[in-house]
Amino acid sequence: MTETLGIREAYGEALVELGRENRDIVVLDADLSGSTMTKLFARDYPERFFDMGVAEQDMVGTAAGLALAGKTAFASTFAVFATGRAWEQIRQAVAYPQLNVKIVASHGGVSVGEDGASHQMTEDLALMRAMPNMRVIVPADAHETRAIIRVVAETPGPFYVRTSRMKFPVIYKPDVSFRIGRGDVLRPGSDVSIIACGYMVHQALQAAESLQAGGISARVVNMPTLKPIDEGLILACARETKGIVTAEEHSIIGGLGSAVCEVLAENRPAPVRRVGVRDQFCSSGTAADLFKEYGLTAEDIARTAEEMLRTSP
Amino acid sequence: MTTIKEEKRLESLQDTARNLRIRILRMLHESKSGHTGGSLSAADIITALYFQVMRHRPEDPHWEGRDRFVLSKGHAAPALYAALALSGYFEEGLLGTLRKVHSCLQGHPNARCTPGVDATSGSLGQGLSVANGIALGLRLDGNEASVYALLGDGEVQEGQVWEAAMTAAHRRLGKVLAIVDNNGLQIDGFVKDVKGIEPLADKWRSFGWDVRVVDGHDFGSLLPALESVKGKPLVDTPTMVIARTVKGKGVSIFENQAKYHGVAPSDDELSRALQELGAA
Numbered sequence: 001m002t003e004t005l006g007i008r009e010a011y012g013e014a015l016v017e018l019g020r021e022n023r024d025i026v027v028l029d030a031d032l033s034g035s036t037m038t039k040l041f042a043r044d045y046p047e048r049f050f051d052m053g054v055a056e057q058d059m060v061g062t063a064a065g066l067a068l069a070g071k072t073a074f075a076s077t078f079a080v081f082a083t084g085r086a087w088e089q090i091r092q093a094v095a096y097p098q099l100n101v102k103i104v105a106s107h108g109g110v111s112v113g114e115d116g117a118s119h120q121m122t123e124d125l126a127l128m129r130a131m132p133n134m135r136v137i138v139p140a141d142a143h144e145t146r147a148i149i150r151v152v153a154e155t156p157g158p159f160y161v162r163t164s165r166m167k168f169p170v171i172y173k174p175d176v177s178f179r180i181g182r183g184d185v186l187r188p189g190s191d192v193s194i195i196a197c198g199y200m201v202h203q204a205l206q207a208a209e210s211l212q213a214g215g216i217s218a219r220v221v222n223m224p225t226l227k228p229i230d231e232g233l234i235l236a237c238a239r240e241t242k243g244i245v246t247a248e249e250h251s252i253i254g255g256l257g258s259a260v261c262e263v264l265a266e267n268r269p270a271p272v273r274r275v276g277v278r279d280q281f282c283s284s285g286t287a288a289d290l291f292k293e294y295g296l297t298a299e300d301i302a303r304t305a306e307e308m309l310r311t312s313p
Numbered sequence: 314m315t316t317i318k319e320e321k322r323l324e325s326l327q328d329t330a331r332n333l334r335i336r337i338l339r340m341l342h343e344s345k346s347g348h349t350g351g352s353l354s355a356a357d358i359i360t361a362l363y364f365q366v367m368r369h370r371p372e373d374p375h376w377e378g379r380d381r382f383v384l385s386k387g388h389a390a391p392a393l394y395a396a397l398a399l400s401g402y403f404e405e406g407l408l409g410t411l412r413k414v415h416s417c418l419q420g421h422p423n424a425r426c427t428p429g430v431d432a433t434s435g436s437l438g439q440g441l442s443v444a445n446g447i448a449l450g451l452r453l454d455g456n457e458a459s460v461y462a463l464l465g466d467g468e469v470q471e472g473q474v475w476e477a478a479m480t481a482a483h484r485r486l487g488k489v490l491a492i493v494d495n496n497g498l499q500i501d502g503f504v505k506d507v508k509g510i511e512p513l514a515d516k517w518r519s520f521g522w523d524v525r526v527v528d529g530h531d532f533g534s535l536l537p538a539l540e541s542v543k544g545k546p547l548v549d550t551p552t553m554v555i556a557r558t559v560k561g562k563g564v565s566i567f568e569n570q571a572k573y574h575g576v577a578p579s580d581d582e583l584s585r586a587l588q589e590l591g592a593a
Contacts, residue, residue: 058442058476065446068432088436093443097425097433
């Protein structure tokens with residue numbers, strides 16, 4: 001059984017570490033610090049933690065002000081409220097003036113589960129990707145999360161990082177390094193490339209295993225940075241394999257799949273299939289049931305890859 | 314009893330405000346777009362801040378000890394730009410580039426390119442949150458600078474203003490002073506008809522603020538209100554100054570006219586206005 005670790009816990013722990021090293025790190029939350037795990041920072045550095053209450057727009061504006069006063073501000077809440085409720089505040093107060101505010105949103109995707117569509121955020125990556133100056137990152141495991149948070153803290157300007165309520169299987173070693181805008185080939189393959197982000201990287205690896213059993217060689221790419229995206233690696237996948245399957249816990253509109261298609265359409269058209277939530281709001285349910293219901297499992301990825309190879313010229 | 318020295322000081326500020334108004338109208342006329350009414354109503358408040366109240370160094374725009382200013386009603390940018398030019402942050406000639414491609418004088422303030430602009434603004438309702446954040450950041454460093462935020466009265470219809478009002482009171486941001494440019498008009502008409510905000514002073518008081526209501530065109534009452542934040546400790550009640558103003562103040566044809574909210578003066582209107590301001 002693969003070991004699993006919480007990536008929001010990894011975020012909280014990374015903040016504590018950074019807070020120890022850098023007195024200019026401040027953290028804000030909107031009454032969800034126990035869920036986003038910023039409570040770990042609050043416990044150690046209460047004077048640099050600001051619980052803004054149920055007021056996401058005010059939280060983002062206040063984070064911008066703290067950045068103007070020379071601080072590196074991390075602002076956290078659920079993905080749906082961070083990028084939805086406060087979208088225009090992020091645009092106006094953070095992205096336009098390129099301030100040192102890092103929006104790290106938890107509870108992205110459908111795996112939030114039982115709370116239902118009001119809390120399942122499947123459009124956040126699209127919303128953040130469309131915003132000028134915003135860099136968009138989705139970690140694939142806890143170790144990568146820790147590496148990402150460190151790079152994000154040390155790199156000036158705005159970032160959006162999406163974490164999850166669900167624990168993720170461990171893929172990387174604890175000393176993994178992270179570079180903005182670089183994808184990572186986790187498994188070589190020559191027939192098809194599966195490009196995934198977040199929890200779906202784990203599913204992609206499983207899909208590659210089952211494809212292998214059927215005689216199909218699948219390359220698996222972890223693409224943590226959706227913007228700026230690794231165009232070189234996407235084009236290499238198009239050149240070196242017969243097609244690409246993207247996999248994300250997000251709408252197929254505007255997220256990783258769209259980003260990959262945009263690169264290919266303008267440079268090297270290639271067969272692509274997108275695994276993700278179709279254009280719909282999803283139901284309440286356990287994460288496992290929802291992944292099955294909305295076509296987000298390893299089997300769905302494998303089936304999609306086989307279909308593409310069978311039907312593409 | 315005002316002393317002769319005090320009278321001279323007030324006269325000099327009135328003269329500066331007149332100069333601001335002249336520049337505002339010329340800028341707007343040149344760009345053929347922009348917000349006349351709300352720039353003119355805020356001209357005296359901005360004059361008081363930049364030429365009397367705020368500690369700042371035009372030769373060193375990023376001086377750490379400076380008081381900060383957030384123009385939450387960002388559409389009054391011409392008034393701010395005129396004050397910055399007159400203060401010496403940049404050449405006056407730049408005022409003629411307002412709202413033009415790649416000018417550092419964008420339609421609404423952009424801190425990344427305009428010397429002296431502390432915060433990027435323009436989308437209403439957000440400035441007080443930003444001012445609170447600046448105050449929190451300065452307080453962490455023991456910096457006792459004041460943070461001023463100027464809001465419009467239509468702007469207080471935005472919910473985020475009241476989120477920020479709660480934050481400032483809850484965190485006891487003694488160095489935050491917010492001003493409402495209470496000219497009674499918004500784009501669609503009188504504030505009281507579109508969506509009334511009264512009793513405004515009581516609302517802010519009930520949110521935990523020290524509230525003062527002053528005549529926003531009378532330096533004699535504006536100055537002590539704006540300066541009241543200076544003596545306050547870092548941890549104290551935030552201050553609200555409700556400045557009763559006239560939209561389009563200083564030019565008879567623009568005064569109290571909702572239609573001049575977002576319209577620049579025509580050739581004729583400019584010459585009439587300059588005549589009234591003694592600049593023709």
